[in-house]
Amino acid sequence: MSTSMDTAEAPGGYGAERRPRGVVDLRGEAGEAFTVRYPVGAVVVVSGLPGAGKSTLLRRWSGAGAVPTVDPRTVHEACEAVMPASLPYAVYRPWARLEHFRLLRSSVRRGGPLLVHDCGSRAWMRRWLAREAARQGRLLHLVLLDVGAATALDGQRARGRHASARAFARHRRGLDRLFAAFTRHVRTGAPTPTPEAASVLLLDAVSRSRAAEVRFGEPPAGSAPTPTGGIGG
Incomplete structure:
Protein backbone atom coordinates (compact mmCIF):
# COMPACT_ATOMS: atom_id res chain seq x y z
CA MET A 1 0.00 0.00 0.00
CA SER A 2 1.36 3.43 -0.90
CA THR A 3 1.71 6.11 1.76
CA SER A 4 0.40 9.32 0.30
CA MET A 5 -2.48 11.70 0.22
CA ASP A 6 -3.68 14.28 -2.26
CA THR A 7 -4.83 17.68 -1.11
CA ALA A 8 -6.90 20.25 -2.98
CA GLU A 9 -9.28 23.08 -2.19
CA ALA A 10 -12.81 21.76 -1.59
CA PRO A 11 -15.14 23.83 -3.79
CA GLY A 12 -18.03 25.07 -1.68
CA GLY A 13 -16.88 22.96 1.23
CA TYR A 14 -14.43 23.00 4.11
CA GLY A 15 -10.94 24.27 3.33
CA ALA A 16 -8.67 21.60 1.94
CA GLU A 17 -9.97 18.39 0.43
CA ARG A 18 -8.04 15.25 1.39
CA ARG A 19 -8.00 12.15 -0.81
CA PRO A 20 -6.40 9.32 1.19
CA ARG A 21 -4.19 6.76 -0.53
CA GLY A 22 -2.34 4.14 1.44
CA VAL A 23 -1.63 4.93 5.10
CA VAL A 24 -2.12 8.57 6.06
CA ASP A 25 -1.38 9.77 9.60
CA LEU A 26 -3.00 13.05 10.66
CA ARG A 27 -2.67 12.44 14.38
CA SER A 47 -13.15 2.23 13.86
CA GLY A 48 -11.92 2.95 17.36
CA LEU A 49 -12.52 2.21 21.02
CA PRO A 50 -16.03 2.53 22.46
CA GLY A 51 -16.35 6.23 23.22
CA ALA A 52 -13.67 7.29 20.73
CA GLY A 53 -16.14 9.38 18.74
CA LYS A 54 -17.10 7.01 15.92
CA SER A 55 -20.82 7.77 16.10
CA THR A 56 -20.19 11.52 16.30
CA LEU A 57 -17.97 11.44 13.22
CA LEU A 58 -20.41 9.24 11.31
CA ARG A 59 -23.34 11.52 12.10
CA ARG A 60 -21.36 14.47 10.79
CA TRP A 61 -20.26 12.62 7.67
CA SER A 62 -23.62 11.06 6.87
CA GLY A 63 -25.10 14.50 6.17
CA ALA A 64 -28.43 13.87 7.91
CA GLY A 65 -28.73 10.49 6.23
CA ALA A 66 -27.54 11.51 2.77
CA VAL A 67 -24.85 8.81 2.99
CA PRO A 68 -26.14 5.41 4.23
CA THR A 69 -24.63 4.36 7.55
CA VAL A 70 -24.61 0.97 9.28
CA ASP A 71 -24.23 1.23 13.05
CA PRO A 72 -24.67 -1.83 15.30
CA ARG A 73 -26.25 0.44 17.91
CA THR A 74 -29.23 0.92 15.59
CA VAL A 75 -29.89 -2.83 15.54
CA HIS A 76 -29.27 -3.05 19.28
CA GLU A 77 -31.93 -0.41 19.97
CA ALA A 78 -34.38 -2.02 17.51
CA CYS A 79 -34.01 -5.34 19.33
CA GLU A 80 -34.48 -3.68 22.72
CA ALA A 81 -37.70 -2.11 21.50
CA VAL A 82 -39.35 -5.49 20.85
CA MET A 83 -37.91 -7.43 23.78
CA PRO A 84 -39.31 -7.51 27.34
CA ALA A 85 -37.61 -4.89 29.51
CA SER A 86 -36.76 -7.59 32.03
CA LEU A 87 -34.76 -9.60 29.46
CA PRO A 88 -31.01 -8.85 29.63
CA TYR A 89 -29.36 -7.86 26.37
CA ALA A 90 -26.85 -10.69 26.79
CA VAL A 91 -29.68 -13.18 26.19
CA TYR A 92 -30.56 -11.91 22.72
CA ARG A 93 -27.13 -10.50 21.78
CA PRO A 94 -26.47 -13.37 19.27
CA TRP A 95 -29.71 -12.55 17.45
CA ALA A 96 -28.86 -8.82 17.41
CA ARG A 97 -25.43 -9.56 15.97
CA LEU A 98 -26.91 -11.79 13.28
CA GLU A 99 -29.35 -9.05 12.32
CA HIS A 100 -26.48 -6.56 12.19
CA PHE A 101 -24.49 -8.79 9.82
CA ARG A 102 -27.54 -9.26 7.61
CA LEU A 103 -28.07 -5.51 7.45
CA LEU A 104 -24.39 -4.92 6.74
CA ARG A 105 -24.29 -7.49 3.94
CA SER A 106 -27.44 -6.19 2.29
CA SER A 107 -26.19 -2.59 2.57
CA VAL A 108 -22.88 -3.43 0.89
CA ARG A 109 -24.61 -5.40 -1.86
CA ARG A 110 -27.03 -2.55 -2.51
CA GLY A 111 -24.15 -0.52 -3.95
CA GLY A 112 -23.29 3.13 -3.60
CA PRO A 113 -21.19 4.81 -0.90
CA LEU A 114 -21.47 3.34 2.57
CA LEU A 115 -20.26 4.34 6.04
CA VAL A 116 -19.78 1.55 8.58
CA HIS A 117 -19.37 1.79 12.36
CA ASP A 118 -17.09 -0.99 13.63
CA CYS A 119 -14.85 -1.51 16.65
CA GLY A 120 -11.90 -2.28 14.35
CA SER A 121 -10.38 -4.99 16.55
CA ARG A 122 -11.64 -7.86 14.37
CA ALA A 123 -9.47 -8.50 11.32
CA TRP A 124 -11.94 -11.08 9.98
CA MET A 125 -14.64 -8.40 9.77
CA ARG A 126 -12.44 -6.12 7.66
CA ARG A 127 -11.51 -8.98 5.35
CA TRP A 128 -15.15 -10.01 4.97
CA LEU A 129 -16.23 -6.46 4.16
CA ALA A 130 -13.38 -6.11 1.65
CA ARG A 131 -14.45 -9.31 -0.11
CA GLU A 132 -18.09 -8.25 -0.22
CA ALA A 133 -17.14 -4.86 -1.65
CA ALA A 134 -14.67 -6.35 -4.15
CA ARG A 135 -17.41 -8.52 -5.66
CA GLN A 136 -18.91 -5.27 -6.94
CA GLY A 137 -15.62 -3.72 -7.98
CA ARG A 138 -15.57 -1.45 -4.92
CA LEU A 139 -12.82 -0.74 -2.42
CA LEU A 140 -12.64 -0.78 1.36
CA HIS A 141 -11.22 2.28 3.17
CA LEU A 142 -10.49 2.54 6.89
CA VAL A 143 -10.62 5.46 9.29
CA LEU A 144 -9.01 4.63 12.64
CA LEU A 145 -9.58 6.87 15.67
CA ASP A 146 -6.59 6.73 18.01
CA VAL A 147 -7.72 8.77 21.01
CA GLY A 148 -6.40 6.69 23.91
CA ALA A 149 -8.28 4.77 26.58
CA ALA A 150 -8.80 7.73 28.94
CA THR A 151 -10.40 9.90 26.26
CA ALA A 152 -12.59 7.00 25.11
CA LEU A 153 -13.80 6.36 28.67
CA ASP A 154 -14.59 10.06 29.02
CA GLY A 155 -16.56 9.80 25.77
CA GLN A 156 -18.58 6.92 27.17
CA ARG A 157 -19.44 8.90 30.28
CA ALA A 158 -20.44 11.91 28.20
CA ARG A 159 -22.84 9.91 26.03
CA GLY A 160 -24.27 7.98 28.99
CA ARG A 161 -23.54 4.56 27.46
CA HIS A 162 -20.87 2.25 28.74
CA ALA A 163 -19.22 -0.81 27.24
CA SER A 164 -18.50 -3.49 29.81
CA ALA A 165 -14.99 -3.49 31.23
CA ARG A 166 -14.40 -6.86 29.60
CA ALA A 167 -15.53 -5.71 26.14
CA PHE A 168 -13.57 -2.48 26.41
CA ALA A 169 -10.40 -4.36 27.38
CA ARG A 170 -10.87 -6.80 24.49
CA HIS A 171 -11.28 -4.02 21.94
CA ARG A 172 -8.35 -2.12 23.45
CA ARG A 173 -6.03 -5.11 23.12
CA GLY A 174 -7.03 -5.62 19.49
CA LEU A 175 -6.60 -1.97 18.56
CA ASP A 176 -3.32 -1.66 20.46
CA ARG A 177 -1.96 -4.51 18.35
CA LEU A 178 -3.26 -2.85 15.20
CA PHE A 179 -1.67 0.53 15.97
CA ALA A 180 1.59 -1.17 16.96
CA ALA A 181 1.60 -2.98 13.60
CA PHE A 182 1.13 0.34 11.80
CA THR A 183 4.10 1.75 13.71
CA ARG A 184 6.26 -1.20 12.57
CA HIS A 185 5.00 -0.73 9.01
CA VAL A 186 6.08 2.91 9.02
CA ARG A 187 9.41 2.50 10.79
CA THR A 188 10.68 -0.73 9.28
CA GLY A 189 8.69 -1.30 6.11
CA ALA A 190 7.02 -4.36 7.63
CA PRO A 191 3.89 -5.55 5.82
CA THR A 192 0.83 -3.42 6.38
CA PRO A 193 -1.56 -4.97 8.92
CA THR A 194 -4.54 -4.14 6.68
CA PRO A 195 -3.70 -5.23 3.11
CA GLU A 196 -7.42 -5.51 2.44
CA ALA A 197 -7.83 -1.70 2.66
CA ALA A 198 -7.14 0.73 -0.18
CA SER A 199 -6.41 3.45 2.38
CA VAL A 200 -6.11 3.95 6.11
CA LEU A 201 -6.67 7.39 7.64
CA LEU A 202 -5.35 7.71 11.19
CA LEU A 203 -7.02 10.42 13.28
CA ASP A 204 -6.81 11.45 16.92
CA ALA A 205 -9.02 13.72 19.02
CA VAL A 206 -7.51 16.81 17.36
CA SER A 207 -7.70 15.80 13.71
CA ARG A 208 -11.01 13.96 14.19
CA SER A 209 -12.73 17.29 14.87
CA ARG A 210 -11.18 18.76 11.70
CA ALA A 211 -12.62 16.06 9.41
CA ALA A 212 -15.76 18.07 8.72
CA GLU A 213 -17.38 16.09 5.92
CA VAL A 214 -16.96 13.24 3.46
CA ARG A 215 -17.63 13.22 -0.28
CA PHE A 216 -17.64 10.43 -2.83
CA GLY A 217 -16.78 10.49 -6.53
CA GLU A 218 -14.51 12.51 -8.76
CA PRO A 219 -13.90 16.13 -7.71
CA PRO A 220 -15.20 18.96 -9.90
CA ALA A 221 -13.07 20.04 -12.84
CA GLY A 222 -10.43 22.57 -11.94
CA SER A 223 -9.68 21.17 -8.49
CA ALA A 224 -6.51 19.25 -9.35
CA PRO A 225 -4.82 18.02 -6.19
CA THR A 226 -1.41 18.96 -4.86
CA PRO A 227 0.34 15.79 -3.62
CA THR A 228 1.28 15.75 0.05
CA GLY A 229 2.97 13.10 2.14
CA GLY A 230 1.32 10.52 4.34
CA ILE A 231 3.23 8.82 7.12
CA GLY A 232 6.74 7.98 6.09
CA GLY A 233 7.51 4.97 4.05
Missing part, protein backbone atom coordinates in the same frame (compact mmCIF):
# COMPACT_ATOMS: atom_id res chain seq x y z
CA GLY A 28 -1.53 15.51 16.26
CA GLU A 29 -2.11 17.82 13.30
CA ALA A 30 -4.08 20.92 14.18
CA GLY A 31 -5.42 23.36 11.60
CA GLU A 32 -8.50 24.16 9.58
CA ALA A 33 -11.40 21.86 8.85
CA PHE A 34 -11.13 19.65 5.77
CA THR A 35 -13.22 17.38 3.56
CA VAL A 36 -12.29 13.74 2.93
CA ARG A 37 -13.03 12.45 -0.58
CA TYR A 38 -13.28 8.78 -1.53
CA PRO A 39 -14.00 7.04 -4.85
CA VAL A 40 -17.53 6.36 -6.02
CA GLY A 41 -19.12 3.49 -4.12
CA ALA A 42 -16.38 3.25 -1.50
CA VAL A 43 -17.10 1.34 1.71
CA VAL A 44 -15.63 3.43 4.53
CA VAL A 45 -15.23 1.77 7.93
CA VAL A 46 -14.77 4.05 10.95
